[in-house]
Amino acid sequence: MNPETAPQEITTLVGREVYTKNGVFVGEVEDLRLDLDVEQVTGLALHQINTELFGPDVSQSRGVIVPYRWVQAVGDIVIVNDVVERVHSDETDEEEVAA
DSSP states (O other): OOTTTOOSSGGGGTTOEEEETTSOEEEEEEEEEEETTTTEEEEEEEESOOTTTSOHHHHHSSOEEEEGGGEEEESSSEEEOTHHHHHHHHHHHHHHHHO
């Protein structure tokens, strides 16, 4: 875990909203994925996800897990890089080509 983005207590992440660095809402932190062997947070389990970013299969599921390596900043909200937006954009482009 990057010491600059690591919160003082990992439990403080639960309930925080997650946005991309471009300001697009991704979801809200519901839980954390931990690697106990190395004592690191490896992912953020999000619920109340932005249905526009994720396909219908994900929208019907309980949520998504975002790799912690995508986290760029932790404060009142969590900022992740724009990979989520690019994944959505790539899927949209593929659908337009198929049509």
